[in-house]
Amino acid sequence: MTTAIEVMRGHRSIRKFTEQPLTGAQLEAIMASAQAAPSSSFLQASSVIRVTDPELRQSLMALCGNQAYVAAAAEFWVFCADFHRHLQWVPEAKTGFAEQLLIGAIDTALMGQNALTAAESLGLGGVFIGAVRNHPHELAALLGLPRGVIPLFGLCLGYPAQDPEPKPRLPAALMFWENRYPARQDETLMADYDARVRHYYQTRTGGTKDMSWTGQIGDTLAREARPFMLAFLHEQGFCLR
Ligand SMILES: Cc1cc2nc3c(=O)[nH]c(=O)nc-3n(C[C@H](O)[C@H](O)[C@H](O)COP(=O)(O)O)c2cc1C
Structure with a gap:
């Protein structure tokens, strides 16, 4: 296996970090990888x-469901379609x-994943933070996002202070078709x-969490998915036609 494959296959989200900051060289390498x-x-x-x-990190944490790592991670980056x-x-x-929303979302997601893989x-x-879309108006105001820019996800980065097992993915035979x-x-x-998944x-x-994958997606998909998003997209000039 190549190093790249080992890094990608070893991925697991990290939600507890040490206080050690990243070096300038690390930041530059991650940014250049994202841009590539x-x-x-x-x-x-x-x-x-x-x-x-x-202070801004604290405010963003509050908007992101009080997920502590939004404030505590060495780095917090907000990825936007622009x-x-x-x-x-x-x-x-x-x-x-609408097609341009897809273009912006796809381009930005590819950048985000490159950044995370480079960091790993x-x-x-690190861990992505979709909760930046919990209160998009407030978050856009705090970050000064003009029309034409929408926050898609955040990324916490830092030195891991935990070592979780990789989460089991769907069998390839349920995701790849010929x-x-x-x-x-x-x-x-x-x-x-x-x-x-239940065993994981x-x-x-x-033993405190007893949940299968179909049970989990059943719970998630029983809830409305940020129903305010369409109005926010329109206000920011996305998905108008
Ligand atoms: C776009 C996106 C948004 C996410 N948002 C959050 C989040 O707000 N909080 C969080 O703890 N994890 C978040 N995650 C992490 C997922 O929960 C995680 O990737 C998934 O459970 C699989 O676990 P793994 O990354 O450890 O393999 C997000 C992941 C993605 C791709």
Whole structure:
């Protein structure tokens, strides 16, 4: 296996960090890796805000469901889809298409994953924070995000102060298909996976969490998913047509 594959296969989100800061060289390497990600039509439709102000970090933590690591991690970066700069340089640009939301989200996610993988290759750890979308208006105001820019996810980075087991993923046979999507998915494979996830949570939590994967997605998908998001996207000039 190559080092890159070992790093990617060893991924697990880290939510407890030491206080050790990152060096300038580490930061530069992670930023350059993020920027090296491919970009749809070379639009480079992304911006990243590195939040270094401790008071701002506290405010963001409060907006992100009080997840302590948003304030405590050595680094907290907010990854945004960004068409603001395109409108600055090409004022007549046609924006607001749903397709451009996908472009911005895909470009930015590729950057985020490159950043995390680069950090992990340096012995650091991290976790993405989708909770930056819990209160998008307030967060956009705090970060001064203009129309054309939306926060997609945060990234906490730092030296790990925990060593969790990698979380078991769906069997490849339930995610990778050949030539055509299957008529029906294999229930035996899914039941086996549910048992593995249940065992993973029981082991990790000393028996306090007893949850299968289908149980977990059932809970998650029973709730409304940030129903205010469509209005926020429209206000920021996304998904208008
Ligand atoms: C876009 C995105 C948003 C996420 N948001 C959060 C979050 O707000 N808080 C958190 O603790 N983990 C968050 N996660 C981490 C996931 O919970 C985690 O990746 C998943 O459970 C798989 O675990 P693993 O990363 O340890 O393999 C997020 C992950 C992604 C990709």
